[in-house]
Amino acid sequence: EVQLxxxxxxxxxxxxxxxxxxxxxxxxxxxxxxxxxRQAPGKGLEWVSYISSGSSTKYYADSVKGRFTIxxxxxxxxxxLQMNSxxxxxxxxxxxxxxxxxxYSHDYWGPGTLVTVSS
Amino acid sequence: xxxxxxxxxxxxxPGQSIxxxxxxxxxxxxxxxxxxxxxxxxxxxxxxMIYDVSNRPSGVSNRFSGSKSGNTASLTISGLQAEDEADxxxxxxxxxxxxxxxxxxxxxxx
Numbered sequence: 001e002v003q004l005x006x007x008x009x010x011x012x013x014x015x016x017x018x019x020x021x022x023x024x025x026x027x028x029x030x031x032x033x034x035x036x037x038r039q040a041p042g043k044g045l046e047w048v049s050y051i052s053s054g055s056s057t058k059y060y061a062d063s064v065k066g067r068f069t070i071x072x073x074x075x076x077x078x079x080x081l082q083m084n085s086x087x088x089x090x091x092x093x094x095x096x097x098x099x100x101x102x103x104y105s106h107d108y109w110g111p112g113t114l115v116t117v118s119s
Numbered sequence: 120x121x122x123x124x125x126x127x128x129x130x131x132x133p134g135q136s137i138x139x140x141x142x143x144x145x146x147x148x149x150x151x152x153x154x155x156x157x158x159x160x161x162x163x164x165x166x167x168m169i170y171d172v173s174n175r176p177s178g179v180s181n182r183f184s185g186s187k188s189g190n191t192a193s194l195t196i197s198g199l200q201a202e203d204e205a206d207x208x209x210x211x212x213x214x215x216x217x218x219x220x221x222x223x224x225x226x227x228x229x
Contacts, residue, residue: 062120105210
């Protein structure tokens with residue numbers, strides 16, 4: 001069974017940093033492209049970042065470019081999101097999501113982890 | 120990276136059909152056959168309903184169908200059921216290699 005489980009969320013002050021993790025199981029993690037998607041309270045989905053299976057290609061939403069860094073450790077079956085210079089508007093539930101093999105859609109999602117940026 | 124445009128809400132009675140539109144540009148929806156649709160119930164993670172404009176993942180009811188014309192994609196749900204009440208989001212691949220979501224549509228089953 002495919003499982004994705006995020007962790008690392010919490011309360012952080014504006015300007016602070018946080019590192020999210022996503023533990024993957026039930027599939028060959030190293031073969032799949034991965035993403036981070038977030039959802040502010042009561043708002044819609046916002047795509048955040050993408051990483052290719054071998055980490056050679058990474059993309060970011062304009063809203064986080066230069067502040068967030070996506071990475072992965074295929075040996076540990078884990079996906080990461082390093083978030084720096086956090087702002088109030090970064091408050092959201094952060095989901096890790098797997099791409100359908102060879103496609104541009106997310107077929108499996110984790111339950112999400114809540115990040116709250118507030119003083 | 121402007122969000123795709125969806126109606127804020129749609130509604131229908133059980134057994135009826137509804138259609139949700141998703142409008143983008145030639146740099147996203149209109150330029151690629153990589154439109155997806157997601158269903159999200161309150162407090163839950165999104166669920167993939169349609170990928171590549173009109174393909175259903177295994178296990179998704181054939182009451183859900185997708186299409187595209189120009190810069191606008193559409194999700195149609197036929198034979199509306201109470202369990203279909205949820206938020207629906209479209210998403211597209213973009214010319215920058217990124218992805219973009221629509222603002223979401225709240226479906227109410229009357």
